[in-house]
Amino acid sequence: MAAITIGKLASETGVHLETVRYYERIGLIPAPRRARNGYRHYRLEDVRRLSFVRRARDLGFDIEEIRTLLALAEPGQSSCDEVRKLAIAHLGDIQSKISDLQRLASLLTTSIEQCHGSEVPTCPVLDMLGAPVA
Amino acid sequence: MAAITIGKLASETGVHLETVRYYERIGLIPAPRRARNGYRHYRLEDVRRLSFVRRARDLGFDIEEIRTLLALAEPGQSSCDEVRKLAIAHLGDIQSKISDLQRLASLLTTSIEQCHGSEVPTCPVLDMLGAPVA
DNA sequence: CTTGAGTCCGTAGCCACTACGGGGTGTAGC
DNA sequence: GCTACACCCCGTAGTGGCTACGGACTCAAG
Incomplete structure (x- = not known):
């Protein structure tokens, strides 16, 4: 065995x-x-x-969310609504993370595109980082 | 003063x-x-x-990357190329994170859409989580 | 003179693991 | 039976990047 x-x-x-x-x-x-x-x-x-x-x-999902999901998954809970709520909330988190990252990506992309080598006196990427707080 | x-x-x-x-x-x-x-x-x-x-x-950027960026930003480094490399690598990380999250979001969205209340015997979201490892 | 805000410092806690060290156990080959 | 080696036990400490706590100080206003 x-x-x-x-x-x-x-x-x-x-x-x-x-x-x-x-x-x-x-x-x-x-x-x-x-x-x-x-x-x-x-x-x-x-x-x-x-x-x-x-x-x-x-x-x-973080550990606490999983604890909840496991409890809801117990037979006889019939709590699809609650699971749905949790999932929707979590989806919202994910989507806002995605849009944050997309903003970052486009900011970085712009800086990188402006950087064609080491001929310019200052580096656009560093400039972007060092720019006064917007 | x-x-x-x-x-x-x-x-x-x-x-x-x-x-x-x-x-x-x-x-x-x-x-x-x-x-x-x-x-x-x-x-x-x-x-x-x-x-x-x-x-x-x-x-x-993580702390170590920032250490590098700060060193590169020191005057007289003229190391735009290195900054560029770092930024491009980091952009790659961000983009793969974005696509990971997008996969997750669509998986969750699909499950949530199939869930119309508490009438179905099993919850699609829980099913998705409990499904045999793909 | 009191009150409250600001600062000092070291240490411990947070999340979700991951690694380490030192031991016991199970199995296979000789 | 003996040796190798993988597997398992446990507790503790380390990771990254902070954040919080507690007790003591200093400073400015009323």
Whole structure:
């Protein structure tokens, strides 16, 4: 019988082994049963739960948001509305981050385009950075 | 004479007061002269330098990159090429961050759109999160 | 003279990990 | 049985870039 050890759980979910222990420590995933030698023994459900956590982290949800999502995902919660709200709020965050970054990108692009070598007395990029606070 | 104290420097540059001391501690900005009472005394040049740092941070440059930029901005460096390289690399980072976020946003948007209330047995957002690792 | 704001300093906390060190255990080959 | 080597245990400390806290001082206004 190939028991699911922490290493297996880690490689199957793509979560770093030390991170699994960290998640357990902060109570994001439940503490699993231990074998006689003290090794952690996981079940398939744990793999699913941790995959869920990983996906949510990849999507940029923070730990507390994930705690909420996990609670809402419990069977018998029927709280699609709340999940929806959380997702929409998070989407808003992402979109404002995107537009921030786009502003930055265009600012940088403009500066870089004006810079054709080392012939100009001052560097447009440095100028932009050093310009009086707008 | 209204000397530039740390509080003034902070409010003029929009950098948190404690952050100014932090920047000094890590050697990002030089330690200023002290008045007889021990208070820090800044010069106009320090205001410019810190504003530069703030702008660069806002643009997402990390502390080490800023150290480099500051060194390149020293007079007599004529190193526009290097600045350009750094800026282009950084722009690349920003652009890949943008496209990452855009993927996330569309994934979330799709899930949210499929979710019309609490009538469906399962929540599309949770489904997306819980789906087997793609 | 009191009050309140500003400054000093060192240290600890934040988030989400990641790394390290020193040990025990399990397994495979010889 | 012995040796290698991978795997696992645990606690603690470090990362980046701040931010907060606490106790002591100094300074300007009323």
